[in-house]
Amino acid sequence: EADIYQTPRYLVIGTGKKITLECSQTMGHDKMYWYQQDPGMELHLIHYSYGVNSTEKGDLSSESTVSRIRTEHFPLTLESARPSHTSQYLCASSDGLAELYEQYFGPGTRLTVT
Amino acid sequence: KNQVEQSPQSLIILEGKNCTLQCNYTVSPFSNLRWYKQDTGRGPVSLTIMTFSENTKSNGRYTATLDADTKQSSLHITASQLSDSASYICVVSDRGSTLGRLYFGRGTQLTVWP
Numbered sequence: 001e002a003d004i005y006q007t008p009r010y011l012v013i014g015t016g017k018k019i020t021l022e023c024s025q026t027m028g029h030d031k032m033y034w035y036q037q038d039p040g041m042e043l044h045l046i047h048y049s050y051g052v053n054s055t056e057k058g059d060l061s062s063e064s065t066v067s068r069i070r071t072e073h074f075p076l077t078l079e080s081a082r083p084s085h086t087s088q089y090l091c092a093s094s095d096g097l098a099e100l101y102e103q104y105f106g107p108g109t110r111l112t113v114t
Numbered sequence: 115k116n117q118v119e120q121s122p123q124s125l126i127i128l129e130g131k132n133c134t135l136q137c138n139y140t141v142s143p144f145s146n147l148r149w150y151k152q153d154t155g156r157g158p159v160s161l162t163i164m165t166f167s168e169n170t171k172s173n174g175r176y177t178a179t180l181d182a183d184t185k186q187s188s189l190h191i192t193a194s195q196l197s198d199s200a201s202y203i204c205v206v207s208d209r210g211s212t213l214g215r216l217y218f219g220r221g222t223q224l225t226v227w228p
Contacts, residue, residue: 004157042118042218043158043203059215090157100145100207103216105157 003027006091006106013081014114021076021109023091029104031097032074035090036060037108043090049074081113116141118206118219126225131194135222137187137204145209149178149189152201152221161189161202191224199226 004025013019025032030051035043035058045058049068063085064078074093078085091106118139127133139147146165150158162171162178164187170179175192191198201221208215 040220040223042220044218045216092157100209102148102160102163105159108155108157110155 004091004093004104004106006089006109008109009107010110010112012112012114015080015082017081019078019081019111021089021091021111023074023076023106024072025074025091025093025104025106026072027093027095027104028071029093029095030071031094031101032068033092033094033103034058034064034066034074034076035092036062037088037090039088047076081111083113086111086113116206116208116217118204118217120202120204120219120222122222123220124223124225126227127194129194129196129226129228132190132192133194133224135189135191135202135204135224137189137206137219139185139187139204139206139217141185141206141208141217143209144182144185145207147178147180147187148205148207149176149187150203150205152203154200158203194224194226196226196228199224 007022032049034047037043044060046062047066049055088108090108092103094101094103121136148163149161152158164180177190180187203221204219206217
């Protein structure tokens, strides 16, 4: 099993709250990714990082932000949660570029905004 | 438009039976094709990765095939077990001129009944 962790696993929060979803990996991977997945739908890339102090937006526009201060840590923050942010958020990492190397996924955070 | 289409959307089989899941893609240029297994409430786990030159790859009871000419892939599961119940996701990687990306299918939801 991949050594990539996400907390919390489940989060129910009210509209307007600030939240941070945590993601950590112990594999020393430079490349890390955040995906959003709705039930029965495909994964959409919302953020990625190729190393410390490197962050980029993905294919799906998201109001969330990310930071990469340490190699092993890639948190995602929503400044003001809205019901439209309700979704599953998956963190992943890879030893090289995702399109060439295997990606390892965390267990995900199921976010519900009421 | 680059796309990945999977069929069937859902499938129910009895324990011990075999099944085949399909994936058609229009992604170009092609780099590799992956099959992932995603248990409910968990992150995807890689089953196989195939490049252009590979037309079959096995991982235990899972066998993936690739026809790069017709842009089709299949995942065959032999002697199904209850633990095979999951969503199976086909992912195709391109290798564009500057930066590649991954294209995700919506998955086939497999249910194995005792």
